[in-house]
Amino acid sequence: MTSLPATGAHDAAAPLHPALIERMVAVCGREHVYTDADQLRTYESDGLLQYKVTAGVVVLPATTAEVRGVVRACWAAGVPWVARGAGSGLSGGALPVEQGVLVVLTRMRDVLEVDLPNQRIVVQPGVTNTEVSVAVGPDHFYPPDPSSQIVCSIGGNVAENSGGAHCFKYGFTTNYVTGLEVVLADGDVVTLGGKELDHPGYDLLGAFVGSEGTLGICTSVTLRVIPLPETIKTMVAFFDTTAAAGEVVSEIVSGGVIPGAIEMMDNLTIQAAEKAVGAGFPTDVGAALIIELDGSLDECEACFDDVVQICERNGSLSIRIARDDADRALIWRTRKAAFAAMGRLAPNYFVQDGVIPRTKLPEVLARIAELSESYGMRVANVFHAGDGNLHPLVLYDGEPEAERAEELAGAIVEACVDAGGSITGEHGVGVDKKRYMPRMFEEPDLAAFQMLRCAFDPRGLANPGKVMPTPRLCGEVPGPYRRHPLERDGIAERF
Amino acid sequence: MGPAGTMRRETPGTAAGVAELLRACADEGSAVRIEGAGTKPWGRPGADCAVALRTGALDAIVEHNAGDLTAVLQPGVSLRVLGETLAAGGQMLALDPPLGAGGAATVGGLIASADSGPLRHRYGAPRDLVLGVTAALSDGTLAHAGGKVIKNVAGYDLAKLFAGSFGTLGVIVEVAVRLHPRPPAQATATATTDDPARLELLASGLAHSALELQSLDVRWEAQAGTVLARFGGVAAADQAAAARRLLVELGAEAAVVEDDEALWAAQRAGQRSAEGGAVVRVSGRPTRLAAACVAAQVAGATLVGRAGLGVSWIALPAAPPGDLVTSIARVRKVLAPSPCVVLDAPAYVRTHLDPWDHPDDGALALMRRVKARFDPTATCNPAVFVGGI
Numbered sequence: 114m115t116s117l118p119a120t121g122a123h124d125a126a127a128p129l130h131p132a133l134i135e136r137m138v139a140v141c142g143r144e145h146v147y148t149d150a151d152q153l154r155t156y157e158s159d160g161l162l163q164y165k166v167t168a169g170v171v172v173l174p175a176t177t178a179e180v181r182g183v184v185r186a187c188w189a190a191g192v193p194w195v196a197r198g199a200g201s202g203l204s205g206g207a208l209p210v211e212q213g214v215l216v217v218l219t220r221m222r223d224v225l226e227v228d229l230p231n232q233r234i235v236v237q238p239g240v241t242n243t244e245v246s247v248a249v250g251p252d253h254f255y256p257p258d259p260s261s262q263i264v265c266s267i268g269g270n271v272a273e274n275s276g277g278a279h280c281f282k283y284g285f286t287t288n289y290v291t292g293l294e295v296v297l298a299d300g301d302v303v304t305l306g307g308k309e310l311d312h313p314g315y316d317l318l319g320a321f322v323g324s325e326g327t328l329g330i331c332t333s334v335t336l337r338v339i340p341l342p343e344t345i346k347t348m349v350a351f352f353d354t355t356a357a358a359g360e361v362v363s364e365i366v367s368g369g370v371i372p373g374a375i376e377m378m379d380n381l382t383i384q385a386a387e388k389a390v391g392a393g394f395p396t397d398v399g400a401a402l403i404i405e406l407d408g409s410l411d412e413c414e415a416c417f418d419d420v421v422q423i424c425e426r427n428g429s430l431s432i433r434i435a436r437d438d439a440d441r442a443l444i445w446r447t448r449k450a451a452f453a454a455m456g457r458l459a460p461n462y463f464v465q466d467g468v469i470p471r472t473k474l475p476e477v478l479a480r481i482a483e484l485s486e487s488y489g490m491r492v493a494n495v496f497h498a499g500d501g502n503l504h505p506l507v508l509y510d511g512e513p514e515a516e517r518a519e520e521l522a523g524a525i526v527e528a529c530v531d532a533g534g535s536i537t538g539e540h541g542v543g544v545d546k547k548r549y550m551p552r553m554f555e556e557p558d559l560a561a562f563q564m565l566r567c568a569f570d571p572r573g574l575a576n577p578g579k580v581m582p583t584p585r586l587c588g589e590v591p592g593p594y595r596r597h598p599l600e601r602d603g604i605a606e607r608f
Numbered sequence: 609m610g611p612a613g614t615m616r617r618e619t620p621g622t623a624a625g626v627a628e629l630l631r632a633c634a635d636e637g638s639a640v641r642i643e644g645a646g647t648k649p650w651g652r653p654g655a656d657c658a659v660a661l662r663t664g665a666l667d668a669i670v671e672h673n674a675g676d677l678t679a680v681l682q683p684g685v686s687l688r689v690l691g692e693t694l695a696a697g698g699q700m701l702a703l704d705p706p707l708g709a710g711g712a713a714t715v716g717g718l719i720a721s722a723d724s725g726p727l728r729h730r731y732g733a734p735r736d737l738v739l740g741v742t743a744a745l746s747d748g749t750l751a752h753a754g755g756k757v758i759k760n761v762a763g764y765d766l767a768k769l770f771a772g773s774f775g776t777l778g779v780i781v782e783v784a785v786r787l788h789p790r791p792p793a794q795a796t797a798t799a800t801t802d803d804p805a806r807l808e809l810l811a812s813g814l815a816h817s818a819l820e821l822q823s824l825d826v827r828w829e830a831q832a833g834t835v836l837a838r839f840g841g842v843a844a845a846d847q848a849a850a851a852r853r854l855l856v857e858l859g860a861e862a863a864v865v866e867d868d869e870a871l872w873a874a875q876r877a878g879q880r881s882a883e884g885g886a887v888v889r890v891s892g893r894p895t896r897l898a899a900a901c902v903a904a905q906v907a908g909a910t911l912v913g914r915a916g917l918g919v920s921w922i923a924l925p926a927a928p929p930g931d932l933v934t935s936i937a938r939v940r941k942v943l944a945p946s947p948c949v950v951l952d953a954p955a956y957v958r959t960h961l962d963p964w965d966h967p968d969d970g971a972l973a974l975m976r977r978v979k980a981r982f983d984p985t986a987t988c989n990p991a992v993f994v995g996g997i
Contacts, residue, residue: 230812231893231918252816274761281758287765288736303970309891310733310919311722313949313964314994315777315975319735319768323761343818363675369698369789408820411843411850468757472675500759501676535760542762553762554752561743561751562764564981568974580763590980 123193123577125211129169133190137172137214140182145220147171156215159200159207160261161545163515168195168209175220177294177302177332184330185300187214193574196330198238198266202273203464204543206325206579216330218268224248225333233291233308235335238268242275245336253338256283259539260449267334274323276539278374278448281499282407283339285539287322292335295321295328298570308335320565325541326576328569342407345373346417347435349444350424351398355379355494357427358400359474362498364423365404366471370416372499373407381458381493382451382506389454392447398430402498403448451495452506459491459508461515463522466546467529468538471501480528481505488521490514502538503529527552542580550582563587615641615660623742623750623781626661630779631748633659634985642775642989644683644717647707650951651774651992653958663716666781669693671756677787678739678756683716683780690715695790702731702788706876716780722772725876726823726838729916731788734771740784741767743777746987756784769978775989776997777982791822791840796868797851799860800834804898804905806860807833811915812894813858819851821916825875828901828911835860835915836871878912879951884926886953888939892946893918903942907935921951929956936961964994 137146147153148170157165169192174180187194194214197207209215222239227248234249242262245255258277259265265275271293276285292306306318321328352358358377365372378386378401387394394401404420406413424432435441455462469477478494481503485492493506505525509518526536526549536542536549550559559581566573567587578584620626633640638658645664667684674697681690687701687708694700704725707713713723719734719741731737740754743766753766770780801807811826814837823838835855839847848864855862865871881887890913892900897915904911904922913920924935932953940948950963957963967975972995979986979997991997 229816230895232815232916274765276759284732284736285759287768288732297974301970301973303974304968305971308893308918309946310917311889311891311947311949312967312971313947314967314971315978316722316735316768316772317971317974317978319765319771320978323765340816340818342820366677366789367675369792371789409818409839409841409843409847409850411846412820412841415842468755468759470673470676470678470757472673497759501757502759533755534757535755535762537762538757538759539761546762550763553755557745557749558752558763560749561745561753561766561982565764565766565769565978568977568981590977590984 134170136186141172141174141179145173159202161203161205164205164208166209166211168215169212171215173217173220180296180330180332181300183216184296187574188299193577195576196326198269199264201261201265204541204545206541206543208544231308232338233335234338236267238331239266241266249338254341255338257286268331271322271331271334272326273541278376282371282373289337290318290322291337293331294333295331297329298575325580327580344410344413345407346413347405347441347444348432350402350429350432351395352400352429354399355478356475358402361423361427365420372404374405375499376403376448377496377498379494382495385454385458386447386451388457389450390447392443455506460511461509463507463518465505465522465525466537466540467503467526469501469529469532469534473532477528477532481525484521484524490521544579547582617660619662619665621665626779626781627744627748627750630744630746634746634987639990640987642779644714645712647713648721653955654992655990679787680784681715682782685715687713698790699787700790701785702727706880719771720775726825726872729821729823729914735768737786738767738771738783739786741770742782743770744781745778746983746985758786774993776993778988792842793844794840795844795848796836796838796865797848797862798834798836799855799862802832804901808898810835810858810860815916817854824916826913826915828904875912879921881923881952882926886924886932886957887951888922888936889949889951890920890943890946903939907939929954932957933960967994
């Protein structure tokens with residue numbers, strides 16, 4: 114079996130060939146091709162700042178044709194590339210490849226079409242998550258709402274299959290993408306799906322969304338949007354312990370109510386967020402549970418009293434019901450500020466993104482408390498309680514503690530997997546969690562992942578070094594002899 | 609498919625047994641026909657197969673995690689048995705295809721064919737409810753992707769790739785699915801009209817309202833249309849009354865039906881055809897609903913549709929196969945470029961036209977590459993799928 118040159122063929126130590134850079138300039142224009150060290154440094158990390166790699170060149174294409182030109186040039190030269198949207202990801206998924214090409218899509222930020230009669234919107238990948246909901250407002254919205262929604266791009270959301278606070282009820286990015294235009298690693302442009310559902314053939318949309326930039330670059334995204342609910346009722350209930358709040362979550366859901374959102378913050382998180390936002394949350398309680406019911410007015414009113422009773426039965430200390438839209442916004446600002454606010458408690462933190470079956474919440478939280486104590490490091494917990502997606506924040510003070518903090522964060526991820534969960538619920542594997550992949554997946558599983566990757570990108574040029582725990586090459590497909598594109602292009606020979 | 613009598617029937621009792629069988633068949637160059645209960649003889653007639661693999665012996669409900677609203681299922685579990693088991697705990701798998709609750713359809717067949725019913729409006733299709741998959745591949749391995757928690761982005765989402773793949777990539781030997789609470793009550797608002805454009809308008813009014821619909825269907829039959837809006841929840845009847853008011857505001861005569869199960873059973877049944885007929889699934893848009901109704905009427909067919917999603921099923925009555933081919937071609941021509949996939953149809957029809965219509969060329973090339981990677985020996989359900997995959 115012949116192996117194709119993959120990432121191993123790329124020489125990370127050697128500077129990019131000037132001819133490749135000139136090709137990028139010809140495609141995108143000189144002002145959109147960055148090669149100065151200072152400019153390259155701006156892009157050396159994504160939202161996960163502990164990883165830094167300098168790309169050989171940063172290019173900012175503005176059209177599908179330009180993206181195609183960039184990718185084709187990389188294919189011809191055998192140079193790996195990484196696509197990046199706003200760079201707000203938290204797994205190092207948009208970390209550049211040393212001396213590779215970084216394709217930044219922030220210039221592709223047009224809303225191409227708003228088709229409300231069919232409840233669709235077509236956007237370029239650099240459009241932000243918030244801009245989508247604004248474009249279809251005031252009567253419709255786009256449900257996936259990552260906390261970074263003001264800055265994060267739809268292209269990045271597609272790559273990561275982003276979630277958010279409201280996805281327990283409404284679903285994730287993958288449930289809303291109905292069509293994509295994708296530039297593949299060999300420069301071919303394919304259309305997957307469209308405005309219609311159920312296009313014939315494999316669900317390549319489903320395979321592409323959440324593939325972390327390893328299968329191609331989407332240059333146009335068609336999204337389903339839905340009517341705003343008739344009513345939204347938001348409350349925060351405060352409890353002595355996270356266990357009590359967790360019991361409330363279980364009782365609400367098992368009673369048949371699917372809240373629009375149900376979010377938990379522990380004491381440390383409340384302290385930090387309250388310092389940052391000043392919403393008037395009590396800082397001496399063990400847990401805050403934000404519960405939002407939305408939908409039909411009749412249904413919400415019928416369920417709301419039940420939810421209040423469940424809280425009271427489980428010993429809620431107090432319940433704050435949002436008086437109006439401003440009050441609701443303040444409650445959500447407190448929740449969404451949680452990560453950023455951690456700076457008020459400690460100079461640094463690692464955020465984790467583990468998922469557990471919801472019923473395992475008490476035992477996993479107890480395990481996290483144990484780990485926190487044995488490491489002597491504080492762990493703040495904020496999570497999407499409905500779907501069991503935990504965001505433990507391991508607080509630490511500067512470089513000397515970083516290694517142990519990372520070790521503690523890793524132990525938390527392992528506790529999630531041991532409880533039957535996942536290493537990542539919405540941040541993605543990227544570079545940061547790929548070492549944990551073997552905890553969830555065995556060799557035949559990883560081999561099947563590689564089959565998909567090789568179908569899309571046989572030379573492994575798209576975002577190499579991410580997701581998979583170890584680098585892999587694509588073998589040739591057995592079967593009738595076919596000239597591989599590399600042979601056709603005179604780049605490789607069969608032996 | 610070759611004459612049934614010449615196929616060796618195999619019903620492995622373990623996932624490993626399925627994988628071993630596939631490997632043995634791949635090694636000897638034998639193709640394998642993969643079936644659940646055999647309720648959906650769709651797609652191209654396919655290549656001759658030496659072995660018929662049925663999943664009936666893999667029929668365990670492996671886990672029902674009631675508190676987590678998830679379940680782990682073997683493919684041969686029948687939807688009827690699953691529904692009864694989950695209903696005892698007030699839960700459901702929110703997929704209600706034809707031949708499910710009242711028929712023989714299996715979990716594996718449902719997912720492999722991506723079939724669905726009226727609940728899709730609110731809860732999505734199989735792809736949206738499958739959390740994880742374990743598949744036996746023709747290289748003899750068992751590959752697992754996803755997990756059994758409702759939120760998980762670790763690794764590629766092969767569960768979605770396998771959903772709707774018609775057994776052409778491998779055999780689904782286990783799936784993890786998301787469950788939902790059963791609504792405590794249901795009620796339906798309906799209105800009728802004999803004008804396809806008005807039917808589209810009424811459906812659009814409901815789809816764009818803030819009403820929280822469980823299902824939004826239409827029906828066009830014998831030159832008359834009905835729109836049906838179903839609600840689930842403790843206040844289902846109140847919500848249906850609100851929908852009725854909206855329909856009246858839009859100028860329709862509307863009613864609320866609280867004992868509504870028969871209405872929805874008829875919608876599901878409308879997705880299948882009588883012996884000798886054919887069903888065309890139209891991947892349309894809500895704004896092309898009237899056109900689809902007209903196309904159905906011209907063909908002497910009935911239509912049921914998920915009005916908010918734009919997907920419709922046109923059921924052509926029994927006719928000589930050559931006439932069916934002509935009718936289907938006409939429906940496709942009128943509704944182009946909406947993909948029109950032929951589901952139920954006599955083998956003659958599925959031979960004399962491509963049941964899969966025309967996928968995008970680039971996408972089809974990519975699909976061939978996916979097939980070549982997962983099943984390079986073309987062992988699994990060869991030639992039944994798009995482009996002869």
